[in-house]
Amino acid sequence: MFAPPVQRLVTELGKLPGIGQRTAQRLAFHILRVDPEDANALAAAIREVKEKIRPCAICFNLADEETCRICQDERRDGGIICVVEEPSDVIPIERTHEFRGRYHVLGGALSPIDGVDPEDLKIPQLYARVTGGEVREVVIATNPTTTGEATAHHIAAALRERAPDVAVTRLASGLPVGGDLEYADEVTLGRAFAGRREIA
Ligand code: ZN
Numbered sequence: 001m002f003a004p005p006v007q008r009l010v011t012e013l014g015k016l017p018g019i020g021q022r023t024a025q026r027l028a029f030h031i032l033r034v035d036p037e038d039a040n041a042l043a044a045a046i047r048e049v050k051e052k053i054r055p056c057a058i059c060f061n062l063a064d065e066e067t068c069r070i071c072q073d074e075r076r077d078g079g080i081i082c083v084v085e086e087p088s089d090v091i092p093i094e095r096t097h098e099f100r101g102r103y104h105v106l107g108g109a110l111s112p113i114d115g116v117d118p119e120d121l122k123i124p125q126l127y128a129r130v131t132g133g134e135v136r137e138v139v140i141a142t143n144p145t146t147t148g149e150a151t152a153h154h155i156a157a158a159l160r161e162r163a164p165d166v167a168v169t170r171l172a173s174g175l176p177v178g179g180d181l182e183y184a185d186e187v188t189l190g191r192a193f194a195g196r197r198e199i200a
Contacts, residue, residue: 006032058129060105060122062087070102077101079136083126083155085109085143089181093141096190101139104129109147110154116147123155130163137167139196143180144173156199169196 002010006028014024031039055061056068063069070076070090080101084090087105106121118124130138140155142148156168172195181189 055105059103060087060107060125061090061103075100078134080139081126081129081135081137082139082141084141084181085148085151086182089141089143092181092184092186092189093193095186096193098190098193099139101137106142106151109142109145109151111147111150118154121151123158126155127158127162130159130166135163135166137169139169139171139193140199141171141181141193144171145180152199168199170199171196 001007009028009031010021010024013019013027014021016024019027031042052064053062054064056063056071057066058071059068061068061070063071065072077100080099081104082093082099082101083104083106084093085106085108090103090105093099093103104122104126106123106126108116108121110116110118110121126138129135138155138159140152142151152170156170159166159168171189171192173192184192
């Protein structure tokens with residue numbers, strides 16, 4: 001139906017989450033209409049993130065240097081580590097302004113059915129950080145989903161053995177069950193953070 005280059009753009013846009021065939025076509029026609037500079041800026045921005053962004057060497061958050069901005073920030077409390085599933089979960093927690101510690105991004109949640117085991121996530125690296133000495137508390141902020149809960153309990157049990165002096169807490173309930181942290185509003189998330197409790 002379209003010239004091959006247009007069809008290629010529609011196909012690529014259609015691979016984005018939440019973008020159906022019709023939206024992909026609308027976006028493609030929009031890109032065809034805009035100034036070449038604007039279209040090139042979009043293409044360049046995509047290329048740049050793929051070239052320059054990598055996981056932080058300490059916490060596995062997104063970084064454009066060896067370590068991320070949060071790990072580089074001397075004012076952040078290194079004694080408390082918040083464990084999240086994905087880099088996108090750091091943003092809503094930062095927005096609450098409830099947390100001044102550091103993060104650890106697992107890269108997903110445990111799911112034996114899907115073949116996701118502890119070694120497939122940054123779990124061994126978490127244990128290495130926590131047993132390093134400085135850490136007083138680990139806040140587990142995995143998603144309130146089945147896999148997120150299973151991951152929280154797995155980590156809590158392992159930390160109890162490896163680092164018995166470190167408090168392991170979980171966000172208070174009140175977050176929408178089955179939802180992603182990413183979609184929680186900041187007031188609810190801030191409250192869940194302030195009300196965190198030690199995992200029994
Ligand atoms: Zn980092």
